[in-house]
Amino acid sequence: MGALFLVLPVGLPLAGGFLSFFLRFRDERSRFAYMEAVTVATSVCVLIALLFVGPGKADLFSFTYGYSLSFGLDGMSRLFSGLIAALWPFALLYAYGYMAEEKHRARFFAFYVMTYGVALGVAFAADMITLYVFFEMLSLVTIPLVTHYGDHDSMYAGRKYAAYTIGGASLAFFAVIVATVYGQNGQFIYGGSLNGTGPKGLLEAAFVLGFFGFAAKAAIFPLFDWLPTASAAPTPVTALLHAVAVVNTGVFAVGRLTFYVFGPELLEGRGVTAFCRVMVLFSLIFGAVMAIRERHLKRRLAYSTMSNLSYMLFGILLLTPEGLSAGLSHMVFHSLTKMVLFLCAGAFMHQTGRSYVYELGGVGRYMKVTAACFTAAALSLMGMPLSAGFISKWALIRSALEKGGAYALAGVACLIAASFLCAAYTLSISIRAYFPAEGKALLNQEKAPAEAGMAMRLPILVFTGAVLFFGLWPGALMGFLNSLSGGI
């Protein structure tokens, strides 16, 4: 029973997406209805699993040497699977509205739904090998989505994306081997499955390679360049995958590697940890600075994602339970916030046909709801109180100050500075939208842009509502996260 509800959410979208190639649909609406049904059914399965499946793991099948593909459900899986299960149905709705006039919709939606299953596989993985398998699959299954338009830019983006993520995963493979050899078959055990038996140099090398390999998906410096390039993909892909599912998988895997394989005790005070920390802080600031420099709306948001992913990595590398839960809370809240920003950006681009920041003057006068949601999310991203972003930033800063030491304090300074830069790169868009400079308004367009259709507006409103809701009532979620840091 328990195993069924762990396998079903992974298998259902994979099978459903694959089958859709062979099914004949009357029209686009019925295709969408089918896809949405698969997605919602999967989310319901996840919900059932979250509610009723206890801890423990289920082996799917075994390789030789006693290694196996196995699923399990612990605190981190619960959080991550719950997050994507909540987001996916709405994102699909948005995609339906956004892609209404594009070609190759059958392929697009099939892979879009299949990705859901793979992402859940990463969430449910109970050991390093399973995690690695789904991690690689995630790279592969999303390539057709990145190259969807098939023009020169997106083909280039697809190649780059493949090279970075698959190359990164190949680095991480070394860590997977070390984990399985020295750490009880690579099982995830809170506090670390490696008990320090391996040669010290080997373990350190494995950690650095694993860290950067997995964090390549989280766009850590210097392996970040694929993320802004991949903005050439359709907006539903950039929003859901490159702001949430794929990049969070990177953070998630690093969290697993750090807390469940190597363990804080082994890592604290090592030179390699210090190196990783420095790179995280550097990419935190670097991403924010590049975002200011960038004038393409989606690429700017992509750089901002890079910076925010580093917040989460910063929290994880504090190597304290509070740091982990703060990092994970930022994962949840940043996902919601960045979804809103990307979905709004997509709506702007879809309705006005313009994709550069300086072309969007005065758009707030025509697309009032979208611009208002964008502004609310921008404030949340900056960490203004009463929005979700504040809660996680406060948790991060508090856990850092709790920890003390040069890294934590430098991190706090970087966080504050990055918030400041964030204000510059998001608010400048909002201000332009509402108060365009003389002669820079969209007014002289023949047709004033209208608000996007309901399929696109509804997800935006829902996520904005969630951002404000968690800003006002974070208690329950934060309570869950804190229980998680207790080591469940």
Added chain:
Amino acid sequence: MEIIALVFAPFAGGLLGYAAGAYRENWRKALAVLVCAAEMALSLLVAANGGRVSVPAVFAGGLMFTTDGFRAAYAVITAFMWLMASVFSLDYFKEERRNLNRYCLFWLMTLGATEGVMLSGDLMTAFVFFEILSFTSFTWVIHEETAAAREAGYTYLFIAVGGGLVLFMGLALLYQSAGTLVFSELPAAVTAASEEKGRLLAAGICILFGFGAKAGMFPLHIWLPKAHPAAPSPASALLSGVLTKVGIYGILMTTLYAMAGQAFYGRLVLALGLVTMLLGAVLALFSVNLKRTLACSSMSQIGFILTGIAMAALLRDAGEAEGYSVALSGTVLHMASHSAIKLVLFTAAGVFVMSGHTLSLTGLKGKGRGNVLLMGAFLIGALGISGVPFFSGYISKTLLHEGILEGIHALGHLAGGLRAAEWVFLFSGGLTAAYMLKIFICLFVERAEEDGKEEKREDRPKAVRLKTASALVLSLSAVPVVLLGQPVFARALGFYMTGEEGILAFRAFSLENLKGSFISLGIGAVIYFAFVRRFLIRDGKYVDLWPKALDMEALIYRPLFTRLLPGGAHLLLAPFGENRVLAAAGRKALLLLHIAAKAMADGTDALLLLLRRTIFRQKTGGAKEKRPAGIWQVVRRGTDDALKPLMETFSFAMLMTCLGMLAILGSLVILSAGR
């Protein structure tokens, strides 16, 4: 319950007004005034009932509101100011009607947020509402959407966001050391955490920075002389009269509750207060624009208030209960009287704007002649702010002065500095009298120059005529200014706000106290006749002698941080600026760094490229791949070109400023943690 209503009703009212305005303009107008009137009633109710409310379920640690004499009094003052300004808005926006729904929405939201700060029971609640009002009041500054308003708005937002984030960091530090942010628990918690004095001091300085940014404290004042004149006049009155006090509220609360025994903190506030006071007054004297003069004057008065706060802190730490109560009463009374005065003065300025006049003093010469009500109200405001006996500023300034004198007696080690402070105080008071005399004579005494050629009657600017609402607002808002000048009333209010009994024995018109006022007024008269009339008025025109180069934004922020901070390397190279070899080496190092970063980032690209040229044998040429500047572009063109987009914008330079300041703050924190 009424506290909750007082804070949140305006938010609902604002949304309602926005919706109503879409159908009928009159509904919106009526609603705005009604909400403000209801706020007035509610605030009186809160003042009468007192009490505290906490809303634990929402937000990180819950919201907490409390009342005491000071908070209740300021809740009432806020509501009164808003009511007056709303009524005045009815007149003010008769002609110019763009964007008024938006204006109404943010007008009322700011009211709610201000009440939220003023009644906050912990620093976190104060911070939440402080941030809200930073953003909502931004729309006031940019309301007219002219180039000047836009520039002022950006500067305002920059300072607001920067201040907010540094404040946030300060709160985090304070919470970490003290374990609480609730005002009533802070004193004990701070005493208990006395071994972490360094970190507490860092927290206090961060909080001072954050709240000081909103108060217009030097060196964060650069937004103030721009933003207050750019906003519509009713909004300027509130920006000056209330929103600066929100910053002061934060500083006052932090000083009273969390900074006991921090001698350095008290001295820092004192020094910044004195500089703000003097600089504001000098800027006001040189200004040739009516609203700018009033804005700079606000800055100067904030300096007076900060001085009072600093004296209260220093005297408390020295154990001087009496001196402390005098300085504290002076502070709160000066806050109240400055709020009242600025309402009158900005309303009067608004009347001139409404009649179609420019704001330049030369253009306004004699334009107020013949309007007795306007002149009377303006005169009351001017006398109040100059500290003439029987008007509001007199008593509060006298108390502040006495606070400094007490300090000279009690704080032996600071006596020399405080004597200098006393003279800065008296001299600034003189400058205040001088610039008020300058604009009063300009508006109501001098005659406009006749151009010689006969103008047609209808071409002449309309004479200033008061409409009903403006006349009502002017006369009503002049009342508190007079009232606060009466010792009986001032003593009662001071006692109500501070709860210190020392104020009750204060004798306002003793010879000693009158002396201070007369010295200031004498200095003012001398400055006016010997300096202003001789140098600042030429051929009947008011000339701007303030050197453009002395603008702080242009003089310090811009060059320092565009030239020194970007790239980081320039700062390091500054000492070797003359040495060409070293400078060139530095540029090379920067170039190499940039190439290295680029190479790391482009490594995979290069690999792909290599593969395509070798294994896959793709033909070169054809569609070129669009890529950002790669290694070779950087090598060919050098870093200057590649970094140019970073360096060319002023906003970026300002960001670098903040990064630099954060670096300093960060090192402060690290130093303090080491102890």
